[in-house]
């Protein structure tokens with residue numbers, strides 16, 4: 001039996017929404033995008049939402065809008081996808097890595113506070129795997145002078161103490177990449193309660209121009225635009241935005257299925273002393289983006305090979321980011337510089353988790369994993 005790491009759940013019904021855009025005059029950012037931004041404002045209970053063509057480009061637009069400059073410091077977790085740190089470096093800022101909590105793998109307010117310097121302009125907490133960092137406590141720890149940019153690539157549906165992303169930060173940025181819980185293939189969104197920031201984001205999202213295409217042709221007459229500052233090309237076309245409205249009513253049902261499958265894994269691995277799982281955060285509703293396990297590091301790569309050999313797709317989220325070549329060479333980090341990210345990153349495996357994964361498929365993953373882990377630990 002072959003079990004893929006991921007199978008998307010878009011159907012002919014979602015494709016019809018794209019066909020309707022193709023049949024309309026406007027292919028890029030227009031009325032559909034505005035409608036979707038309204039849906040996101042409603043869902044997250046915020047006044048401003050801006051669609052973007054990736055989390056990555058949204059983060060660039062955000063850092064530009066916040067006027068983050070060469071030499072400025074932005075705190076990021078050592079355990080994340082590289083994009084979180086890379087965008088800070090790309091605009092000339094310094095990504096200041098902070099190790100994560102050994103149980104939850106999340107940034108803690110105390111660790112962030114200890115890394116704040118007079119040059120710190122922002123922190124980018126990552127809601128890793130779908131559990132939220134405590135943003136309210138983080139704000140209390142670092143005060144109002146440091147901007148909080150939530151990396152919500154793993155957490156669209158999650159909450160902490162009843163609060164969704166965006167409730168206590170300056171901005172929350174989502175990814176609609178192909179494997180994310182809500183997807184447009186490539187895409188993302190930024191949400192904020194800050195009116196001044198939202199105005200700036202509209203500009204930095206599109207070349208620093210004073211008006212987007214839809215406004216340039218408003219009322220059928222051409223309007224001149226100005227360039228106010230440097231910006232990126234980060235707007236999401238309506239062709240892709242059209243995939244969001246049909247997904248909104250499916251969100252809760254799909255999350256319930258992710259939760260059910262995650263609990264089946266948890267039950268199956270309970271009591272296995274070679275397998276460690278991230279600890280549940282109290283008060284948190286988990287978005288269940290990824291199901292990750294940790295095994296003894298010397299068994300990780302052979303186990304992944306054995307899983308792949310038995311037709312089971314799996315991946316690694318993530319290895320210790322500061323020890324990847326670019327950061328290691330630039331800042332001279334050693335594996336021991338971030339011991340939690342190092343240990344977790346050397347032993348973690350992500351297993352198939354998506355609505356539509358059948359119980360039979362999941363049972364194959366579980367049985368293969370148990371068998372191969374026993375075999376490898378007996379022979380090591």
Ligand SMILES: *Cc1c(COP(=O)(O)O)cnc(C)c1O
Nearest residue numbers: 054055056081083153175176177
């Ligand atoms: C996927 C991901 C990103 C990047 O998202 P894109 O939309 O592909 O740019 C950033 N951060 C994390 C934690 C991610 O998982």
